Amino acid sequence: MPCLKFFKDNLLKKSPNHYPLKTFIVYFITALISYIATIPPGPLSVYVVHSTLQKNIRIAILVALGGVLCESTYAYLAIEGLMIFDKYPEIEYWMQRVIIILLFGVGIVTFFQKQSKIEYEKVSLNNPFFSFIKGISLSLFNPALLPFWVVVLLSYGKYDWLKITSSIQKTSFVLGAGTGTFLLVYTYAFLADRKRNLIFKYLSDERLNKLIACIFIGLALLQLVNLLVN
Numbered sequence: 001m002p003c004l005k006f007f008k009d010n011l012l013k014k015s016p017n018h019y020p021l022k023t024f025i026v027y028f029i030t031a032l033i034s035y036i037a038t039i040p041p042g043p044l045s046v047y048v049v050h051s052t053l054q055k056n057i058r059i060a061i062l063v064a065l066g067g068v069l070c071e072s073t074y075a076y077l078a079i080e081g082l083m084i085f086d087k088y089p090e091i092e093y094w095m096q097r098v099i100i101i102l103l104f105g106v107g108i109v110t111f112f113q114k115q116s117k118i119e120y121e122k123v124s125l126n127n128p129f130f131s132f133i134k135g136i137s138l139s140l141f142n143p144a145l146l147p148f149w150v151v152v153l154l155s156y157g158k159y160d161w162l163k164i165t166s167s168i169q170k171t172s173f174v175l176g177a178g179t180g181t182f183l184l185v186y187t188y189a190f191l192a193d194r195k196r197n198l199i200f201k202y203l204s205d206e207r208l209n210k211l212i213a214c215i216f217i218g219l220a221l222l223q224l225v226n227l228l229v230n
Helices: 001-011 020-037 043-054 057-079 087-113 130-141 145-156 167-194 196-202 207-230
Strands: none
Touching: 020 167, 043 057, 043 087, 043 130, 043 167, 043 207, 057 130, 057 145, 057 167, 087 130, 087 207, 167 196, 196 207
16 A cells, blocks of 8 residues: 555654654554454453443443453563463463363353342442452453464564564553453443343343353353363
8 A cells, every 4th residue: 555655664764663653553553453352252341241231331341441451461471572381381271271160150150140139320339349350360361362462563573663672662562452452342331331221121131141151151161172172
């Protein structure tokens, strides 16, 4: 594309490592990649939707922030070149098994969860800290995050206008990873909140719990199959 070529040749060629616009480009591209990569429903996204419907969007945001903290942490570890899984393979070994147990546990608890008669406003005040911790736990034991961001960084290294060479660019990369994840998960929460009445028109609380539970159990089974195959 002529416009992109002109952009790279003229705006970034003279000083690709220090040009202020490069910091924004790294942030924007990283946020976009993070947003797109989060589109397939995962444990964090599913639980955020569940929290939105069963409690309210404020609780869902706390769950999302917990997941974003882990996403940003893994991005930071990747950018610092800490190949933890290569150095300590036992960490990945246990993480792959813990996430299966965690997903199964959340699925079983959700499946047998009784319909709450408490109003949403009252429920939303319960355990905000544990909602944040739940978001952390759902992302912490995802061994795919660190390798994913390492691959992204290796791809960035092929382009001068994306190659990270300064502290401010490292910061923009980490912030971009967290921003993209949060925006996508918030999108799920926002849509669930706006369509709450429509959802409950076709799904009762009990059916909704069972649907969410089946998704969690399905994710656990998928992780188990991948573990056995590999």
